[in-house]
Amino acid sequence: EVQLVESGGGLVKPGGSLRLSCAASGFTFSSYSMNWVRQAPGKGLEWVSSISSSSSYIYYADSVKGRFTISRDNAKNSLYLQMNSLRAEDTAVYYCARDSIVGASGWFDPWGQGTLVTVSS
């Protein structure tokens, strides 16, 4: 069964840092591009960042560029999101999502269950 499990969320003060992880199983992780998508409480979905299968291509939303860093460890079947200089507006559930097909597709399937990040003093 294809599975994505996020961890690392929690409460952090403005200006603080947090590192999210996403553990993948049930598929050849190293063959797929991966993504982070977030959802503020009661709001819609916002794409955050994408990384290609070999980490050659990395993209960020303007809202997080320069503060967040996406990375992956194909040997550990894991995706990461290092979040620095956190702001209240970064408060959201963060989802890890796989590109649907090998290589890159642009549509996401499946998604993890999400991890909640709360930025508050």
Next chain:
Amino acid sequence: EIVMTQSPATLSVSPGERATLSCRASQSVSSNLAWYQQKPGQAPRLLIYGASTRATGIPARFSGSGSGTEFTLTISSLQSEDFAVYYCQQYNNWPPGFTFGPGTKVDIK
């Protein structure tokens, strides 16, 4: 940046009725559009990609159409498990990124 809009914001439908959801892009995205379903407390689930191709395991009552800037998701006969929020997402303008619509909530009339 391509801006996605969805209408209506909320759609009240009786079980067994047809639901028609609209998604509009601020510029052409060709057929590079996906639809997702999200139920409360759950992650989004892919329904449609390529504007009209159902994802694996998605019932035939879900259908997508459109191209360019105007898209439609139709649920032919609403089942109780279909009451949820539906998002469209464009992936034509990528890189640099993807954009989602604000969502349409389908609730029970």
